[in-house]
Amino acid sequence: PLGIIVNRVRPQSVEHQFRIKELRDMFGDLVLEPQLPERTSLQQAQGAAKPLHVWPGESAQELATDFDQLLDHIVEAGNIEVPENGPQAH
Template sequence: MNRTRVQSLEHQFRIKELRDMFGPLVLSPQLPERTSLQQAQGAAKPLHMWPGESAQEMAHNFDMLLERVMRAGRIGI
């Protein structure tokens, strides 16, 4: 899930709904809505090279998702 806003009750409801319906197919971590992602995209720069704490948090989240997908591929899930 991306562009999540955990403060939003509607987002919390929809996240729970997706997890209830699809269980482990819903990947973690959720990707929060961050302007740094939009800024890096707009500047055609890799997020991993964009300055700021928010960009580094998002880059770390993407790294975690990639690792999870790669690990699942190795074990055949």
């Protein structure tokens, strides 16, 4: 497997932090960074059938950056060639 993406994280939740540590103890480097926080902007963008990358607001842009980082990791780890005129998400 490429890794484990932890999503819908609430950083203030002691339970979430405990479970993330548990995952890291069991799977080590397979637990990918960044963790994806729970954001209403994601549900709003999905409900409006719009890409998160064009959804207004700082939290949407932060989450879009997190997704970009994960995509970069996937492309690099999978040794995937991206054409110069390829995905324009960045």
